[in-house]
Amino acid sequence: MSAKQDVSNHALTGLKAINEIYQIFALTPSSQFALPQFLQLILQTAVRLTRAQYGALGVFDATGTHLIQFLTVGIDEATRQEIGRLPSGQGLLGHLVHEESVLRLKDLTKHSRALGFPPHHPPMKTFLGVSIRAHGRIFGRLYLTEKQEADEFTEIDMEVVKSLAIQSGTAIENGTLFQEIRAAEDKYRLLLQSTTDGIFGIDRQSRITFANQAALKQLGYTADELMNQPAHELLCHAKPNSSVYSASECPILESARDGRGHPNATEIFYCKDGISIPVEFTSTPMMEQNEVVGSVVVFRDISDRQRAMTALRESQQRFQQLAENIEEVFWLTDPEKNDMIYVSPAYQQIWGRSCESLYTSPRSWLEAIHPIDRNRVEGALSRQASGAYDEEYQVVRPDGSTRWIWDRAFPIRDDQGKVYRIAGLAADISNRKELERQLLQSQKMEAIGQLTGGIAHDFNNMLTVINNYSEMLLDEINPNNISQRAEAESIKEAGEKAAVLTRQLLAFSRRQVFEVxxxxxxxxxxxxxxxxxxxxxxxxxxxxxxxxxxxxxxxxxxxxxxxxxxxxxxxxxxxxxxxxxxxxxxxxxxxxxxxxxxxxxxxxxxxxxxxxxxxxxxxxxxxxxxxxxxxxxxxxxxxxxxxxxxxxxxxxxxxxxxxxxxxxxxxxxxxxxxxEVKEQVEPTCADPVSPENLRGSETILVVEDEKLVLTVARAILERYGYTVLVAHDTDEALRLAQDGSRLIHLLLTDTIMPKMNGPELAVRIISMRPKIKVLFLSGYMDNALLAVIELKPGIAFLQKPFTQVDLSRKVREVLDKPQPR
Ligand SMILES: Nc1ncnc2c1ncn2[C@@H]1O[C@H](COP(=O)(O)OP(=O)(O)OP(=O)(O)O)[C@@H](O)[C@H]1O
Ligand SMILES: [Mg+2]
The missing domain is CATH 3.30.565.10 (Histidine kinase-like ATPase, C-terminal domain)
Incomplete structure (x- = not known):
């Protein structure tokens, strides 16, 4: 291969590599879940493009000490795990991460920091490693070993790996940021949804942008129903008193508009079903780069609180109405602190002292107790450990007047049975006490009255006899017999004095015979x-x-x-x-x-x-x-x-x-x-009968169980010319009355007799002899007689003891009175 050819091969390889890298860039994950696959792709690409035998890519945790991902190519799983467990930051790889960003070695065993690979790591000589970084932060490293068919990794290899490392760094950084954002979002979502306070947000146009679960639940909407709806119109437009206000006054809108927060405000929110709920809310402006973008409203349904408050207020009101309107003093103390916790205003009325004075000196009520009662009450207070007592005492008011009090105390115990309050009720019983005193007094008078009345009754009979005989005696004694006359006069005088006395006694005992x-x-x-x-x-x-x-x-x-x-x-x-x-x-x-x-x-x-x-x-x-x-x-x-x-x-x-x-x-x-009576005063009857006319010749039936009195009456009446029939009892009287052979003009009868009383006898005799006139003789006003007087006010009486003149005048009066019937 020519040098020219070699160069063009190299260029082609480089271009291919660049092309492939671009393709990978396009795959940079947008979600963290794709990150491991992406990193694996990077590693595989690196291995393939550099023709390495083995490759590894490790990602550190946030501390930079432990691998959280460790991917390999060309290494078996067991070895991968072993290598992955090794602490990083040591040996050659540590050197790579901390000191060099790229390391290309022909023979890594010759490197001073060659140590650090585990024994099971496949044999290596050539080495190409890069640290994975982004924005100055180290995320991990990528290394390749054993370039095939060459004794060294090339510079192109190095560039390829560097750009793949950069891409890895970006992807890892993205993934980390994404994760962080997601975690923060999750946290806020959790926070938002788990709070019981309702939270919703609005934008500057008052449209609802979000609402948490609690808000939806309290308002009765689904999230979709609320989203983008106008908050003011839908939810919040009324004051706590239900008066509606306009959008321009809405505090929630104000937060979104002007950035003014409203903490702890109250108003009424409307739910989907039209029901309104009282809420307490805080609206806080939402800011983004110093701009108000909306507001967040955190609210809480306070119906329960309001109900509790109302109940409390009502209960307080009830207590107050009770305590302040009862006539008794209601009081409450703390026995431990000796504090007066409450005393009702009646204290002021009864004790004549201010309630404040009792709060400042809680024993002042005790000091007001009359000295006669104070020791006893103090004794009662200290006797019962529970603080209970039931006492009557008098208090002296500042003006010197006294009041009778009935005071009772009741212990109030806590769960452990310990007395921690004492409640009491003190009533003014002065009226009752006064009535008791009056009752006692009248009972006493009644008892004395019965005794004196009884004595006077018997005395009157005796005095009738004594006085009349002494008078008759005087009539019969020779006026010249001075000494005898004086003796008889003394008897008469004493008798008259005694008669006055018995009259007074009778008057007191209310048994005096009287003419109403x-x-x-x-x-x-x-x-x-x-x-x-x-x-x-x-x-x-x-x-x-x-x-x-x-x-x-x-x-x-x-x-x-x-x-x-x-x-x-x-x-x-x-x-x-x-x-x-x-x-x-x-x-x-x-x-x-x-x-x-x-x-x-x-x-x-x-x-x-x-x-x-x-x-x-x-x-x-x-x-x-x-x-x-x-x-x-x-x-x-x-x-x-x-x-x-x-x-x-x-x-x-x-x-x-x-x-x-x-x-x-x-x-x-x-x-x-x-x-007071309705009747008018009756004209006083014409001139009383004069003593000259006291004599008479009519027939009189005298009924009297007291023999001596009967004899005297008979003697007097006969002296005055009357024909007298006498009866010792009512049977005899009835017998005489039945005898129709003679005319009886007048019934003169005692009122109290064993079998039948005078008035009853009179009724019987009148039924036989309707024309008969009646004169009652009495030393004693009893109930039967009273009843007759009530019925017939004009009825005639003569009170015992009587004198000759008394009797004869009364007899004449009755006989001469025209028949009422
Ligand atoms: N106006 C008064 N002022 C002061 N004390 C009085 C007055 N009236 C009555 N009392 C008291 O009541 C007592 C009883 O009175 P009451 O009229 O029954 O008897 P008395 O006057 O003592 O004697 P009596 O009336 O039989 O001659 C009197 O002794 C006196 O102590
Ligand atoms: Mg008197």
Whole structure:
């Protein structure tokens, strides 16, 4: 072969090689998956073009120490694996990679760094190696050995291999970059899809460019349905209160337009099915090379949160409504820290202290407890480890007034059973306590009343006998027998005193026989005024304020007069150094609230009589006992202690109430309330029968189980000229009444008898003798009699003990009265 021919052969080989390399370039992979095949192709091409016997191509990992791909040509698999496992960077190949980019050797065994190939590597002499690089980064190396039919690789071989190595480098670099991008993309996709927050992006025209799974799920769209749709019109155009706003106001669009971010905003998004959901969102502008290209919206459905918030708000509201509107104090403490956590506003009302004062000094409620109760309450507080207690105590308010409290505490435990809160309820029970006091008082009065009433009843019978016989005795004793007369007079006097006393006792026990009439209280006061003036003396001024118009009452005139006198006398006695005594009358309406606070008061219209003084007043202890019979603070002989008990009895018997307000050193006011009646005052009956007309000749049936009283009555009536039939009991009386042979004009009967009471007997006898008149004799007002009085207000009574004159006058009165029927 000529030299010319040789050159042209070489050129041809080179051209072929170039051609083939170009073809390979065209195959540079666009995806990493094709990279190994491409590298294999490169290696095979290199081996073929250079006519090498063996070839190898290794790709390093990122650290440059381990091969991640190792391809060979002409070497069996076992050897390939062995070689591939060798650490790189040593020996000849290390030298190739780190120091030279190309190495062409005639005999590699002669090279100073010839070591490093494994023993199983096929024998080699000629060597052509290049490092694989791109943009200064080393990716691996490619080497060929044992050029066939030549003792050295040619320069063309070298150029061919170099350009193949460059192409490999580019392909590997591409592959690596591609992989990196793909990994980053995967990461972001994963991030985007795994978050529960909805995320979507829009471009500058507000068109949706992407949406993650959570966004699709919450909004109910598929990705296709959303893509390229206008976000404002479709999703976000309403404020949290559902008011719609225009695109120019849309914060999301603003981010895409002007690059202004909106963190943590709230509004309403619309879902595909038209339902709106409250959301919290952040819109962030998307930038590319300092240009706003759109915005990303990250949102979260906050319906649950809003529901929870609403529920919480409602529960708080409910608690507040409850705690702030109940009349009781509701409180909550932390026992460990001794902190007051909550106290309801009622505390202010009841304790008269601010809630704030209790928060700052949590023991101030305890310090307000009345000294009488404080030790006991403190004891109760410390006794129970749980903090539970149930106590009643009084508190002293800053203005000095007191309130009764019923306070209960309940422990609240955590999961371990440890008490970590104490809740309590403190109620103002002052009203109840006052009612209890009033009830106790009235029960006491009732008991004393029964006792005194019982005694007085028996006394009256005895006094009727004593007083009348002593009177008769006096009539019969010779006026000249002075000493005998004096003795009889003493008996009479003592009897009369005893009668007064029993009358007072009866009045108190509400058993006084009384005659109910419709009365005008103003008239009564006016009538006794002159007498009262005399009674109180010069040093005391009397002021009388009578209501210009006043309702009527129904009561016994004498009783009411007596009550007024007793009150005025007491007021006088309370002002030994003089003062002002006021008598006042007034119409009042006692409402249900008043009735709730005062025992035994029925709501309605009342007529009030008030007697007030500017005297000594009384302390609480005295006040508690003033209505008891025989309770007096006056010296012996000065007072009997029956004045107020009489008043009490009279008022109660008239279905009224009496209340006292008194302050020591300032004075007292007694208020009597008597039920107002609709009826008008009856004209007082004509002149009473005068003593001259007391005699009579009619027949009277006297019924009385007390023998001595019966005898006295009979004696008196016979003295006055009457014919008297006597009966010891009701059977006898009925028998006598049945006997139609004689006319009986009047039935004079006791009211309380063993078998049948007076009113019942009267009914029976009247049925037999319709014209008969009836006069009841009673020392004692019992219920049966009361019932009769209620039914027939005009019915006649005579109270025991009676005198001769009392009896004969009453008998005459009844007999002379025209028949009502
Ligand atoms: N206006 C008053 N001011 C101060 N204390 C009074 C007044 N009225 C009554 N009291 C007190 O009530 C007590 C009882 O009164 P009550 O009228 O029942 O009896 P008394 O006045 O002591 O005696 P009596 O009325 O039988 O002569 C009196 O002793 C007095 O202590
Ligand atoms: Mg008195």
């Amino acid at each position: 009439k419709v009365l005008d209280l103003n008239e009564i006061v006016s009538n006794v005024l002159t007498f009262l003036r005399r009674l109180i003396g010069e040093d005391i001024s009397l002021k009388v304020c009578l209501a210009p118009t006043l309702g009527c009452i129904k009561a016994d005139l004498a009783q009411i007069e007596q009550a007024i006198i007793n009150l005025v006398v007491n007021a006088r006695d309370a002002m030994p150094g003089g003062g002002l005594l006021t008598i006042e009358t007034q119409d009042v309406e006692l409402d249900s609230i008043y009735a709730q606070q005062h025992i035994a008061v029925t709501p309605g219209r009342y007529v009030m009589l008030a007697v007030s003084d500017t005297g000594c007043g009384m302390d609480a202890k005295t006040k508690a006992r003033i209505f008891e019979p025989f309770f007096t603070t006056k010296t012996v002989g000065k007072g009997t202690g029956l004045g107020l008990s009489t008043v009490y009895g009279v008022v109660k018997q008239s279905r009224g109430n009496i209340w006292v307000y008194s302050e020591q050193g300032k004075g007292s006011i007694f208020k009597i309330y008597l039920p």
